[in-house]
Amino acid sequence: MIPVSSLKDRAVALFGLGGSGLATARALLAGGAAVTAWDDSPASVEKAAAEGIPTGDLSAADWSGFAALVLAPGVPLTHPEPHWTVRRAQEAGVEIIGDIELFCRERRRAVRRPAFAAITGTNGKSTTTALLAHLLKVGGRDVQIGGNFGPAILGLEPPKAGRVYVIECSSYQIDLAPSLDPAVGLLLNLSPDHIDRHGSMENYAAVKERLIAGVEAGGTAVVGVDDEWSCAVAERAEAAGKNVVRISVREALDDGVFLDGTDLAVAEKGVRVFTLKLAGIGSLRGAHNAQNAAAAFAAARALGLAPEVIAAGMASFPGLAHRMEQVRTLGKVLFVNDSKATNADAAERALTSFDDIFWIAGGKPKEGGIEPLRPFFPRVRKAYLIGVAAEAFAGTLGEAVPFEMCGTLDIAVARAGDDAASSGLAHPVVLLSPACASFDQYRNFEVRGDAFRDLVNALPVV
Numbered sequence: 001m002i003p004v005s006s007l008k009d010r011a012v013a014l015f016g017l018g019g020s021g022l023a024t025a026r027a028l029l030a031g032g033a034a035v036t037a038w039d040d041s042p043a044s045v046e047k048a049a050a051e052g053i054p055t056g057d058l059s060a061a062d063w064s065g066f067a068a069l070v071l072a073p074g075v076p077l078t079h080p081e082p083h084w085t086v087r088r089a090q091e092a093g094v095e096i097i098g099d100i101e102l103f104c105r106e107r108r109r110a111v112r113r114p115a116f117a118a119i120t121g122t123n124g125k126s127t128t129t130a131l132l133a134h135l136l137k138v139g140g141r142d143v144q145i146g147g148n149f150g151p152a153i154l155g156l157e158p159p160k161a162g163r164v165y166v167i168e169c170s171s172y173q174i175d176l177a178p179s180l181d182p183a184v185g186l187l188l189n190l191s192p193d194h195i196d197r198h199g200s201m202e203n204y205a206a207v208k209e210r211l212i213a214g215v216e217a218g219g220t221a222v223v224g225v226d227d228e229w230s231c232a233v234a235e236r237a238e239a240a241g242k243n244v245v246r247i248s249v250r251e252a253l254d255d256g257v258f259l260d261g262t263d264l265a266v267a268e269k270g271v272r273v274f275t276l277k278l279a280g281i282g283s284l285r286g287a288h289n290a291q292n293a294a295a296a297f298a299a300a301r302a303l304g305l306a307p308e309v310i311a312a313g314m315a316s317f318p319g320l321a322h323r324m325e326q327v328r329t330l331g332k333v334l335f336v337n338d339s340k341a342t343n344a345d346a347a348e349r350a351l352t353s354f355d356d357i358f359w360i361a362g363g364k365p366k367e368g369g370i371e372p373l374r375p376f377f378p379r380v381r382k383a384y385l386i387g388v389a390a391e392a393f394a395g396t397l398g399e400a401v402p403f404e405m406c407g408t409l410d411i412a413v414a415r416a417g418d419d420a421a422s423s424g425l426a427h428p429v430v431l432l433s434p435a436c437a438s439f440d441q442y443r444n445f446e447v448r449g450d451a452f453r454d455l456v457n458a459l460p461v462v
Helices: 019-030 042-050 084-092 099-109 125-138 171-175 201-213 228-239 287-302 307-315 344-351 371-379 390-397 409-421 445-457
Strands: 011-015 034-038 068-071 095-097 115-120 142-147 163-168 184-187 220-224 243-248 256-260 263-268 271-277 325-330 333-337 357-362 380-386 403-407 429-432
Touching: 011 019, 011 084, 019 034, 019 042, 019 099, 034 042, 068 084, 084 095, 099 163, 099 171, 115 125, 115 201, 115 287, 125 142, 125 163, 125 287, 125 307, 171 201, 184 201, 184 287, 201 228, 220 228, 220 287, 228 243, 243 287, 256 287, 263 287, 271 307, 287 307, 287 344, 325 445, 333 409, 333 445, 344 357, 344 371, 357 390, 357 409, 371 380, 371 390, 380 390, 380 409, 390 403, 403 409, 409 429, 409 445, 429 445
Parallel strands: 011 034, 011 068, 068 095, 115 163, 115 184, 142 163, 184 220, 220 243, 243 256, 333 429, 357 380, 357 429, 380 403
Antiparallel strands: 256 263, 263 271, 325 333
């Protein structure tokens, strides 16, 4: 745990008692703050109280006495409308912050400031976070990993000299961290997502940019430049005097890390200084994972690792569950769990990674559906549609791709497995890459991915 000493002896309102909220409450109490915690869920309040966390109805509280409102990232700050606690805090002139902000304050108070890498982007955050942490561990570093991926940040070990924090940051968390100041900041990419929580793409991008704009003096900003939004962020950061390392999987760079065929190339002032081979690393298959690898490479170098050490770490990276996870091979058929692909942009990354795809798609649809994926339909031999989106997806596929209305994942896995096995293709792939949220049938994408894995592992060996 990281005790939050910056609010010692101050009264603090805390709202949101999920995993990160509970960790934050414990850290505040350990640092000597006077906490009043609350949640709209009575069960969550009861659980917190049972753990000894002081609770109290914040709707009846005197807000003039609070030094801060610490808000869980899942609670609306601005859109679709501010949560009632946000309005109460604003009326009382109380600052509104989150757990990432509290960590940044504790880091600045440390006698010797530990290294801190913060990762954001629309897609690829978790893989890049895990990969960077893996590379640093291979390099012998003392690594703490968490944030939006893994343990809550304040549940990690306290700052100390030589320790490195590798933290995934969602847009919600960045919005609650006004003094976010990583030593190395990574922005992978930007595409429309969470618009309901930010109001517009412009607002969403502006929130993400704060992570790069906040990189501390002497630090490094690693920015993907394969979309116009991120490219503009890189230009503004450089104009502001930041040390910017650009990454790309679409074009060669005179300075930066880019994909050249199946290799990562590192260039400085127009000269290639290192080449890293990605071919044969199954956990980093596809252009999207090449982008993750490029970002992690650049960040690891900025944190002091030699290129040769980074290359060894890349080769041993095991990958993450639900993100292009190679579940099983039956005969010639490879089954891939990409349940984390909850939007079309993420599914595109999977569809570009294989040639003969038996595609399981559907769930709770997001804006735009799968129309943006039309250029990749020739890679799909047949689609197996599930969930609420099935009918709309069928309309988009039309005559371009054969499809079957399966409804549920168990039927889709069985039908796709049979068709792939009898296809006669050399390398057929049954790919769960839904391009949808899971909430129509599953609690989250992890539960959906676990169900897929269980179904695949239950298939008989022919």
